[in-house]
Amino acid sequence: xxxxxxxxxxxxxxxxxxxxxxxxxxxxxxxxxxxxxxxxxxxxxxxxxxxxxxxxxxxxxxxxxxxxxxxxxxxxxxxxxxxxxxxxxxxxxxxxxxxxxxxxxxxxxxxxxxxxxxxxxxxxxxxxxxxxxxxxxxxxxxxxxxxxxxxxxxxxxxxxxxxxxxxxxxxxxxxxxxxxxxxxxxxxxxxxxxxxxxxxxxxxxxxxxxxxxxxxxxxxxxxxxxxxxxxxxxxxxxxxxxxxxxxxxxxxxxxxxxxxxxxxxxxxxxxxxxxxxxxxxxxxxxxxxxxxxxxxxxxxxxxxxxxxxxxxxxxxxxxxxxxxxxxxxxxxxxxxxxxxxxxxxxxxxxxxxxxxxxxxxxxxxxxxxxxxxxxxxxxxxxxxxxxxxxxxxxxxxxxxxxxxxxxxxxxxxxxxxxxxxxxxxxxxxxxxxxxxxxxxxxxxxxxxxxxxxxxxxxxxxxxxxxxxxxxxxxxxxxxxxxxxxxxxxxxxx
Amino acid sequence: xxxxxxxxxxxxxxxxxxxxxxxxxxxxxxxxxxxxxxxxxxxxxxxxxxxxxxxxxxxxxxxxxxxxxxxxxxxxxxxxxxxxxxxxxxxxxxxxxxxxxxxxxxxxxxxxxxxxxxxxxxxxxxxxxxxxxxxxxxxxxxxxxxxxxxxxxxxxxxxxxxxxxxxxxxxxxxxxxxxxxxxxxxxxxxxxxxxxxxxxxxxxxxxxxxxxxxxxxxxxxxxxxxxxxxxxxxxxxxxxxxxxxxxxxxxx
Ligand code: SF4
Numbered sequence: 001x002x003x004x005x006x007x008x009x010x011x012x013x014x015x016x017x018x019x020x021x022x023x024x025x026x027x028x029x030x031x032x033x034x035x036x037x038x039x040x041x042x043x044x045x046x047x048x049x050x051x052x053x054x055x056x057x058x059x060x061x062x063x064x065x066x067x068x069x070x071x072x073x074x075x076x077x078x079x080x081x082x083x084x085x086x087x088x089x090x091x092x093x094x095x096x097x098x099x100x101x102x103x104x105x106x107x108x109x110x111x112x113x114x115x116x117x118x119x120x121x122x123x124x125x126x127x128x129x130x131x132x133x134x135x136x137x138x139x140x141x142x143x144x145x146x147x148x149x150x151x152x153x154x155x156x157x158x159x160x161x162x163x164x165x166x167x168x169x170x171x172x173x174x175x176x177x178x179x180x181x182x183x184x185x186x187x188x189x190x191x192x193x194x195x196x197x198x199x200x201x202x203x204x205x206x207x208x209x210x211x212x213x214x215x216x217x218x219x220x221x222x223x224x225x226x227x228x229x230x231x232x233x234x235x236x237x238x239x240x241x242x243x244x245x246x247x248x249x250x251x252x253x254x255x256x257x258x259x260x261x262x263x264x265x266x267x268x269x270x271x272x273x274x275x276x277x278x279x280x281x282x283x284x285x286x287x288x289x290x291x292x293x294x295x296x297x298x299x300x301x302x303x304x305x306x307x308x309x310x311x312x313x314x315x316x317x318x319x320x321x322x323x324x325x326x327x328x329x330x331x332x333x334x335x336x337x338x339x340x341x342x343x344x345x346x347x348x349x350x351x352x353x354x355x356x357x358x359x360x361x362x363x364x365x366x367x368x369x370x371x372x373x374x375x376x377x378x379x380x381x382x383x384x385x386x387x388x389x390x391x392x393x394x395x396x397x398x399x400x401x402x403x404x405x406x407x408x409x410x411x412x413x414x415x416x417x418x419x420x421x422x423x424x425x426x427x428x429x430x431x432x433x434x435x436x437x438x439x440x441x442x443x444x445x446x447x448x449x450x451x452x453x454x455x456x457x458x459x460x461x462x463x464x465x466x467x468x469x470x471x472x473x474x475x476x477x478x479x480x481x482x483x484x485x486x487x488x489x490x491x492x493x
Numbered sequence: 494x495x496x497x498x499x500x501x502x503x504x505x506x507x508x509x510x511x512x513x514x515x516x517x518x519x520x521x522x523x524x525x526x527x528x529x530x531x532x533x534x535x536x537x538x539x540x541x542x543x544x545x546x547x548x549x550x551x552x553x554x555x556x557x558x559x560x561x562x563x564x565x566x567x568x569x570x571x572x573x574x575x576x577x578x579x580x581x582x583x584x585x586x587x588x589x590x591x592x593x594x595x596x597x598x599x600x601x602x603x604x605x606x607x608x609x610x611x612x613x614x615x616x617x618x619x620x621x622x623x624x625x626x627x628x629x630x631x632x633x634x635x636x637x638x639x640x641x642x643x644x645x646x647x648x649x650x651x652x653x654x655x656x657x658x659x660x661x662x663x664x665x666x667x668x669x670x671x672x673x674x675x676x677x678x679x680x681x682x683x684x685x686x687x688x689x690x691x692x693x694x695x696x697x698x699x700x701x702x703x704x705x706x707x708x709x710x711x712x713x714x715x716x717x718x719x720x721x722x723x724x725x726x727x728x729x730x731x732x733x734x735x736x737x738x739x740x741x742x743x744x745x
Contacts, residue, residue, distance in 0.1 A: 017677065018676065018677050018678075018679065018680070021677070021679060021680050022679055025679055025680065025683050031683075328665060328666045328668065328684050328687075329677075329680055329684070332680055332683040332684055332687070333680060333683075364543075365672075365673065365676050365677065366677060366680070367670070367673065368633070368666050368668055368669065368670025368671075368673045368681070368684070369541060369633070369670055369671070369673070370633040370637070370666035370670070371633055371634075371637035371638065372633075372637070372664070372666065374637070375637060385578075388540065388541055388543070388545075391541070391542060391543030392543045392544075392545045393543075394543055395542075395543040395544055408542070409544070412538075412539055412542065412544045412547055413547065415534075415538070415539070416539060416544075416547045416550065416551065418533075419502065419533040419534040419536075419551055419554075420533070420550055420551070420554065421533075422530055422531045422532065422533055425502070425533045425534075429505075429506050432506070443716075445716055447717070452675060453675070455674075455675050455678035456674065456675060456678065456713075458678060458679075458682065459678070459681075459682035459685065459686075459713075459714060459717065460682075460685075460710060460713030460714045460716075460717055461713045461714075461716040461717045462709070462713055463507065463709070463712070463713075463716075465506060465507060466507070466508075466509055466510075468509060469505050469506055469509055470500050470504065470505045470508075470509035470511075470512035470513070471500075471505055471528070471530060472509075473509050473512070473513060474512070474516075474528045475530070
């Protein structure tokens with residue numbers, strides 16, 4: 001087996017967010033697809049959330065359940081292991097992506113050269129498909145959107161709807177080409193039928209299935225998956241062997257906690273009151289479903305995330321994708337600009353943390369801090385606060401030798417120096433007034449600026465500094481002396 | 494009442510007319526304005542860009558300048574957000590007990606301009622006259638952080654002659670985002686383009702807001718596109734009365 005990068009979730013060669021966004025912003029088709037799809041999901045979500053009088057209380061309950069589970073994560077994980085093992089399951093622990101992939105590949109080896117898969121962001125994170133392929137096992141994605149991504153050799157762009165960036169006609173072209181169906185129509189029914197026929201053969205002939213998990217229930221050792229298409233149910237019931245890969249963050253303490261989670265998740269994710277398919281299974285049952293069940297509990301830096309009290313609630317995420325659908329940044333660029341399987345606001349906080357802040361440093365800045373994500377998050381993750389906190393970690397994490405000379409750091413220090421004394425500040429205002437002169441056009445506005453500031457004037461004009469600052473106006477109104485007073489400077493300067 | 498004005502660094506430098514308008518409205522209502530000259534900046538830019546330690550001296554400065562104020566009026570929701578959401582955290586991280594207690598004592602006396610009018614002074618009609626078609630942009634900070642709700646709308650509804658035109662997708666961010674507008678200028682521009690569609694659709698003459706930062710961004714694009722619309726801070730509108738020339742937001 002060829003080695004698989006341990007942190008596949010953020011491709012080390014991927015460009016930073018502003019650069020990756022540029023070609024995507026030029027893609028009118030992509031942006032139409034995004035606006036259309038996110039608009040529909042947002043509308044559905046708003047309707048079914050709006051009908052819940054206790055939605056805010058539910059969010060708080062969800063937040064508490066997640067926080068409690070993570071506070072006692074060690075205990076709950078061991079409890080899960082005990083109960084799952086007692087029910088006939090096999091529990092494996094994986095420190096990182098490579099370990100998880102190795103475990104799965106070993107287990108899947110006795111399959112017929114292929115495995116069927118339920119959509120799983122966790123196995124996207126570990127790059128499992130490539131590891132399987134390298135071992136001569138072909139993974140067959142059975143989720144419609146994942147199938148589209150797989151057939152198109154594409155990358156997922158959304159955590160719930162991985163092919164959100166494709167529209168119906170594009171999917172029709174792809175299916176027609178890859179399934180050899182030249183006469184295929186582009187109605188949803190036509191596409192679903194083509195996928196159904198394509199997949200049915202796989203379901204009936206593949207003895208091993210691989211899944212992720214929505215929740216791990218410590219109390220019972222059970223695993224829960226919710227889905228809309230029924231492909232998951234097929235994978236969970238037909239094969240002889242089932243292998244699930246789940247981040248350790250997926251734990252919830254009690255079966256009853258599903259009461260809260262299964263109200264929050266479907267409404268936030270797909271705008272449904274309930275998912276069409278809700279599966280919970282515990283170990284194995286003779287004569288019913290897979291007779292061999294393995295679960296791989298994946299760390300992959302999650303314990304590192306827990307270490308930072310200001311950012312650990314990132315792990316509360318239940319991967320509903322609501323923050324992506326509502327994010328005005330994501331809605332312009334789509335998921336691929338984030339260079340990670342986790343895109344949008346959750347990706348902007350999760351990806352750099354899982355990469356130990358060594359990659360994805362531009363992601364915490366890929367936000368206007370508008371707060372729309374926090375407003376919709378079903379478990380109340382304060383994403384803007386975490387973004388700001390991680391920006392701080394990006395700045396302090398710069399290599400020592402460079403950090404003081406970083407151009408942005410120089411500007412920030414200079415600005416702090418100016419703001420630390422009001423005489424300096426009004427001096428700077430006067431200097432600005434003189435410095436701007438060559439740039440003022442006949443319209444009275446600044447239409448082009450040099451270097452970094454030119455990024456402002458690419459799309460916007462700028463009104464120049466006026467002849468008088470407010471403090472000068474106020475002073476002129478009250479005093480006869482032309483000199484601004486300084487006696488009121490606080491003493492600590 | 495004696496009201497201390499924190500004009501904010503960017504209004505002081507770029508938009509003095511906003512401060513003039515605030516002074517005019519509050520004086521018209523019979524209050525006295527105090528402007529401590531030692532004030533500079535709330536520290537928001539440093540804090541939100543990841544330079545949190547650089548913000549600490551600016552927090553200290555703000556507290557020292559305004560600690561004795563009866564109330565502090567700030568015509569910028571994003572600066573008030575910075576104070577309400579982060580000052581306590583910054584003070585806590587500094588380990589300075591006296592700063593912590595001073596922040597805690599001062600914050601309840603800090604108000605965004607429209608919030609101060611309606612919630613502190615109990616005024617919804619400031620006696621303004623502004624015979625124009627106006628649409629209101631609720632900035633993200635005023636909407637989701639300060640929860641101003643319909644406070645600015647109530648003030649605008651009481652302005653004589655003003656026709657208020659509702660905007661679709663009112664909770665959509667305009668794409669300014671502070672240093673985001675420079676660091677991610679292309680995405681910021683794309684967000685602005687989407688927002689502008691809704692703004693222009695209102696066919697108002699003026700787009701107003703509680704934040705000049707958003708308006709600088711929106712107004713800059715309207716000017717670039719030679720659109721038949723301009724931006725005005727809400728203070729400018731509320732300061733306009735029948736016998737005053739409308740202080741205007743610059744050349745057009
Ligand atoms: S961060 Fe919140 S809104 Fe975003 S995917 Fe996770 S749970 Fe959903």
